[in-house]
Amino acid sequence: MKKLFGITLVSAALLAGGAVQASPEADREAFANFFQKRFPSTPADDFINGVYSIDATSREQWEQIEEFPPYELAVEAGQALWETPFANGKSYTDCFGDDVTEVRGKYPMFDTERKEVVTLELAINECREANGEKPLKWKKGPIAELSSYLAYEGRGKPINVEIPNADAEAAFNAGQALYYTRKGQLNMACATCHMYGSGQKVRTEILSPSFGHTSGFPVYRSKWGEVGTLHRRLAGCIQSVRGYPPAAQSEELRNLEYFLAYTGNGLEVNGPSARK
Numbered sequence: 001m002k003k004l005f006g007i008t009l010v011s012a013a014l015l016a017g018g019a020v021q022a023s024p025e026a027d028r029e030a031f032a033n034f035f036q037k038r039f040p041s042t043p044a045d046d047f048i049n050g051v052y053s054i055d056a057t058s059r060e061q062w063e064q065i066e067e068f069p070p071y072e073l074a075v076e077a078g079q080a081l082w083e084t085p086f087a088n089g090k091s092y093t094d095c096f097g098d099d100v101t102e103v104r105g106k107y108p109m110f111d112t113e114r115k116e117v118v119t120l121e122l123a124i125n126e127c128r129e130a131n132g133e134k135p136l137k138w139k140k141g142p143i144a145e146l147s148s149y150l151a152y153e154g155r156g157k158p159i160n161v162e163i164p165n166a167d168a169e170a171a172f173n174a175g176q177a178l179y180y181t182r183k184g185q186l187n188m189a190c191a192t193c194h195m196y197g198s199g200q201k202v203r204t205e206i207l208s209p210s211f212g213h214t215s216g217f218p219v220y221r222s223k224w225g226e227v228g229t230l231h232r233r234l235a236g237c238i239q240s241v242r243g244y245p246p247a248a249q250s251e252e253l254r255n256l257e258y259f260l261a262y263t264g265n266g267l268e269v270n271g272p273s274a275r276k
């Protein structure tokens, strides 16, 4: 079998086999079970810690970093932004309610009237625009700070993504299909690296399992030197296989987020997090 970066390229048939569309709930269970079997010594609720849930060596360094979290300033900046009223005198709480601990856990959600997935970042910009403010850029800066603050306040709440109807199921299936579709010049799918390759090394990095992949976002990456959103990270992964990523907050990436978040149902939100 052909090896690339030390990863055995599994056959397309095997990949397709991972995406049997029975029901989202059956798919979720199979997905969670796959990772729990692959990493039997990782407690299920620890998968929220990405690669550190499966690699003791990097976990130690990471725990030290988390003692003085590099995302702390972003959380503070996000709080200041959240508490600054819009020019029309209204504020984010008029869109999201007064209880800031409840916001993060509601997203991503499927809006049954609009028939599309609404992510936290999309909802933030829609709130701004509804109040006459300019939308923020999607991947970093103020939106990542607001998102960091909301994640921080929402820590400990379980991920509880619902699939309310057939339209929502179609969005989930589209996200799932993207997850298993090979992309880019290197012809690799998310699943190639983060499912069948999870725990293996690519260059200097160990590949994290996808189970719980959304819990810790946004993340402060040392490589970025700042916090960034989930869609920034997804775009980076698609670029790394020399593919052209869909735009941040495009329907494709929102569906992918919906699939990833739903498969992590029951795990805790623990963003923001520190990453390499």
Ligand code: HEC
Pocket (backbone or CB within 6 Å): 049, 050, 051, 179, 188, 189, 190, 191, 192, 193, 194, 202, 205, 206, 207, 208, 209, 213, 214, 216, 219, 233, 234, 237, 238, 240, 241, 256, 275
């Ligand atoms: C060539 C292999 C490769 C492919 C394909 C790939 N990634 Fe990644 N991804 C990585 C590496 C390496 C990292 C950094 C180490 C880690 O956390 O896994 C990473 C990190 C991530 C992270 C951050 C995890 C965390 O805890 O911070 C997410 C989320 C992610 N990838 C999702 C995806 C998704 C979704 C796809 C498909 C669109 C994808 N990746 C495709 C290699 C890949």
